[in-house]
Amino acid sequence: MKIKPLYPYWKALRSGLACYVCVSINGSNPSCEDPMDGAVPVEAPCRQGRSGYAGLSYARYCVKIKGRRVSDGQKICIRRCSMQKLGGIHTHCGQFHLSDELYHGCIATCAQNWCNIGRSTTYPLIVAIVVLFVFLFHANQSLCP
Template sequence: LFSVSPLVVLDCEAIACYSCVSINGSDPKCEDPMSASVPLDRPCRQSVAGHEGLFYAYYCSKIKGVRQSDGRSLLIRHCSMDKLADIPTHCGQFSLDEELYSGCIATCTRDWCNTSPMLDHLFLLCFLGNNLKE
């Protein structure tokens, strides 16, 4: 019993996140509003640079943006070992794989919290704000 307890505690502390990627609407289930059939990672684990194996993630994330070079949309729901921003939701410009995007990045710490429909409103405001400046 004693040797099983730490395993149970670790599993309870691991976060569960929705996991999907949609590029230009390639996965309609991942797009907002999100389908209930989107896969869950539970427990969600990630690799860490310089270490072998997978480690329990602490955060769920949702990244939604439009690539500035060609207008291609991107939506990623996944887990992360690190916060992706200093605040729960960051909207504006961000860089991913050496490409510049306009959109929002949200990081949260509750199971299945990366559905975040509120991001749609924030994304629209950021998109309009950035385009009205020009």
Template sequence: FRVCPGFDKGCYLRQVWIDYSMDTITSNVRPVLLILGYLFGAFWGSEAIDCFKCVSINGNNPSCEDPFHNNYTAHLLESPCMGGRKGRNGLFPATACIKLAGVFDDSGQTIVVRGCSLDSGTLTTDTEIIRMSHCGGLYLDDRYVNGCLQSCDDSDGCNHGPSLRSHVTAVSRNLLLALGMMLLK
């Protein structure tokens, strides 16, 4: 809203007309943008990675163990894979698949865990398990495990990756939603 200097009746009327015109355009465009944003989301969904999810302790789940054969493990593939995020409630689209293979220090039992995770946005690499694979010791449910934690984010189930088209679609959808939200204010 532009303020007219002093009281200039002509300036005031022009400004009222401009404000009315913008409100009319905004109210007509807003539903269209929201519908387009919904359609993009409905057809192309989220950009979560698909990951195998399973746990095997001392070989009790052979389909989860190494060597891993994905020919007979379709039931283990979670699509899309959702994971928790530090300091937030709920589940979010995962950005990486993870695998932990190790030995419990207290019992000597082996453990293999496959799952998914996402970056929580902290500033340091050492607090984000998906930013860097590493081997050594860690605590899992208050038990010390010697092993390796590996992550991959280059493809679904670390087998196939999303195409460039899906990334362009995600960017387009996000721009439309942002524009729609700006017009809602």
């Protein structure tokens, strides 16, 4: 897994949401598939067009769409920014329409930075962050008498 420096994103995070952005059709982009690879680009801040408005607005949600097209079985995995969420729920699994095609799968929306990574890698990310903070705390304690 490729590790990216986070510094370029810190300034952008103050202004808007950061989401992973990628598309995989029938496994064409293995980095985008589950489990997701660290090589997937992050869009920060995420910006989207809105109907009735000129220009781009800061996105409010990250979304992950994973499904199989009913007509021919084509598989998709899409991670991106969104201005809309799913009604009052975070995840919908079942049938949905995308570009006038019927799919069977899941759509998940979330409102935190990098949250469209998927469940399979969320726990290790949290553990890595906790370990980093513990290390920094101990390093700071040893430098300050």
